[in-house]
Amino acid sequence: MPDSASPVVTRIAPSPTGQMHIGNARAALFNWLYARHTGGAFLLRIEDTDRERSTEDAVQVIFDSLSWLGLQWDGEPVFQFARAPLHKAAVDRLLASGHAFRCYMSVEESNAAREAARAAGHALRSPWRDREPTLGQHNAPHVVRFRTPSDGDTVVEDIVRGTVRFPNKDLEDFVLLRTDGTTIYNLAVTVDDHDMGITHVIRGEEHLSNAGRQSLLYRALGWELPIFAHLPLILGNDGAKLSKRHGAQSVGEFQAMGYLPEALRNYLAKLGWGHGDDEIFSDEQAIDWFDLADVVKAPARLDWDKLAHINNHYLRNTDDARLVALATEAHLGRGVAIDDAGRAALARAVPLVKEGAKTILELADLTVFVLERRPLTLTEKTLALLDQTTRDRLQRLCVWLAGTPDWSHSGLAAALAAFAADEGVGLGKFGPALRGALAGGASAPDLASALSALGSDEALGRIADALSHVQ
RNA sequence: GGUCCCUUCGUCUAUCGGUUAGGACACCAGAUUUUCAAUCUGGGAAGAGGGGUUCGACUCCCCUAGGGACUGCCA
Numbered sequence: 251m252p253d254s255a256s257p258v259v260t261r262i263a264p265s266p267t268g269q270m271h272i273g274n275a276r277a278a279l280f281n282w283l284y285a286r287h288t289g290g291a292f293l294l295r296i297e298d299t300d301r302e303r304s305t306e307d308a309v310q311v312i313f314d315s316l317s318w319l320g321l322q323w324d325g326e327p328v329f330q331f332a333r334a335p336l337h338k339a340a341v342d343r344l345l346a347s348g349h350a351f352r353c354y355m356s357v358e359e360s361n362a363a364r365e366a367a368r369a370a371g372h373a374l375r376s377p378w379r380d381r382e383p384t385l386g387q388h389n390a391p392h393v394v395r396f397r398t399p400s401d402g403d404t405v406v407e408d409i410v411r412g413t414v415r416f417p418n419k420d421l422e423d424f425v426l427l428r429t430d431g432t433t434i435y436n437l438a439v440t441v442d443d444h445d446m447g448i449t450h451v452i453r454g455e456e457h458l459s460n461a462g463r464q465s466l467l468y469r470a471l472g473w474e475l476p477i478f479a480h481l482p483l484i485l486g487n488d489g490a491k492l493s494k495r496h497g498a499q500s501v502g503e504f505q506a507m508g509y510l511p512e513a514l515r516n517y518l519a520k521l522g523w524g525h526g527d528d529e530i531f532s533d534e535q536a537i538d539w540f541d542l543a544d545v546v547k548a549p550a551r552l553d554w555d556k557l558a559h560i561n562n563h564y565l566r567n568t569d570d571a572r573l574v575a576l577a578t579e580a581h582l583g584r585g586v587a588i589d590d591a592g593r594a595a596l597a598r599a600v601p602l603v604k605e606g607a608k609t610i611l612e613l614a615d616l617t618v619f620v621l622e623r624r625p626l627t628l629t630e631k632t633l634a635l636l637d638q639t640t641r642d643r644l645q646r647l648c649v650w651l652a653g654t655p656d657w658s659h660s661g662l663a664a665a666l667a668a669f670a671a672d673e674g675v676g677l678g679k680f681g682p683a684l685r686g687a688l689a690g691g692a693s694a695p696d697l698a699s700a701l702s703a704l705g706s707d708e709a710l711g712r713i714a715d716a717l718s719h720v721q
Numbered sequence: 722g723g724u725c726c727c728u729u730c731g732u733c734u735a736u737c738g739g740u741u742a743g744g745a746c747a748c749c750a751g752a753u754u755u756u757c758a759a760u761c762u763g764g765g766a767a768g769a770g771g772g773g774u775u776c777g778a779c780u781c782c783c784c785u786a787g788g789g790a791c792u793g794c795c796a
Binding site for chain 1: 722723724725726727728731732733734735743744745746747754755756757758759760788789790791792793794795796
């Protein structure tokens with residue numbers, strides 16, 4: 251194990267084959283937190299050895315996802331495929347030391363051999379592990395496999411799992427080099443983690459069994475093992491593996507749904523780790539408190555309600571300029587045109603409604619009423635409310651409001667209350683009709699807020715529109 | 722099938738042998754009320770089951786059950 255005095259080096263190593271999974275984002279977060287907590291480094295490695303599935307776009311998705319999440323990696327990203335010569339050199343060493351061997355079985359043959367081995371109660375053992383190819387065979391198509399010990403256990407010390415042992419007989423002679431000469435995951439990861447000086451391998455539990463294979467490689471290569479920490483999986487709300495049907499599974503989707511990166515960081519940090527009763531905390535606090543020893547073992551389910559609650563907290567504590575920009579973006583994304591008046595109205599409306607929004611998308615829903623164009627289409631319900639008494643009252647209200655100099659929320663709330671008192675009725679007598687006149691069918695906040703967000707010209711104009719509506 | 726991991730309120734979790742098992746989200750009720758929310762107050766809600774160890778187990782050990790991961794010339 252690495253010297254405890256040596257600086258911590260962690261890494262996130264996604265493969266560029268599509269979107270960045272939220273589980274991967276959480277792993278990145280924990281690696282980042284641990285590196286920052288210890289004053290160490292957080293590195294990024296792109297695992298692009300699968301040439302069939304790796305794409306340029308997906309590499310960009312990884313950069314974008316990490317950047318959006320605010321998890322800045324240290325140094326230049328390492329591209330795994332570019333390190334192929336180093337991987338092959340390691341394989342040569344393994345071949346020379348007898349820890350690996352050339353296997354001339356075809357895919358079909360190895361599949362059959364694997365089944366036979368399982369039937370016999372152990373994992374695949376290639377017949378070539380103890381056989382020398384003839385001279386003619388030597389360069390025939392082959393893979394290179396690891397010569398897995400037949401007896402004993404491979405022990406993995408894991409910070410969150412404790413001591414985990416895998417019987418070697420159940421670990422097959424896994425492939426190191428494909429027939430085409432390219433390297434495979436376990437070998438590449440081991441060589442890269444070693445060369446990059448990774449001290450702590452923090453990743454999802456799906457890699458726990460790989461830690462056994464990788465440990466075998468580290469020892470065969472004569473290298474010091476890193477400290478392993480396998481994180482519990484993130485499941486969907488129903489306890490099943492997180493997939494498309496759970497609503498979202500990639501960082502990009504969470505972003506598109508209107509979650510703030512800091513809210514997602516906070517929520518994700520609480521999935522598999524926690525600090526007592528603390529629910530909402532800053533990055534500084536998380537960095538200060540984070541420790542691998544406190545990582546939870548059990549898998550966690552994604553709770554959308556709680557994420558929404560946390561997102562709402564961050565939304566209401568975010569500065570208005572940023573929220574207005576985000577809301578504007580959301581409206582434009584929906585094809586809603588916004589002119590200068592609209593921008594101004596949005597700037598007035600956002601601060602007044604943000605407390606009720608759980609996502610940026612909801613913030614857009616709550617502000618769409620200010621972007622409607624006059625004359626608004628009134629709902630049946632509003633039309634029904636506009637009887638003569640109410641019309642007369644709203645007419646007087648317009649006069650009253652026109653004489654109200656303070657169109658701030660509090661000024662209007664006071665004006666509305668004073669008007670109601672003057673009329674000798676409760677707000678309920680004309681509130682619903684006024685709401686309908688101001689917002690049409692769209693949702694709107696409390697009346698004082700709605701009025702204030704619209705501004706006097708627009709608000710009075712909308713009321714006049716409603717009053718002139720033929721019955 | 723084999724190997725490995727996991728198991729406290731519906732959910733995320735606290736507890737690290739002695740607590741009325743705490744908090745948060747959600748839920749329910751009440752208050753407020755111009756819609757929906759928001760807000761305030763109160764409430765219900767948990768140690769998978771069975772054996773041990775111990776003066777004493779949620780906590781340690783074993784078994785069972787359930788869930789999950791891996792088992793590939795993917796990562």
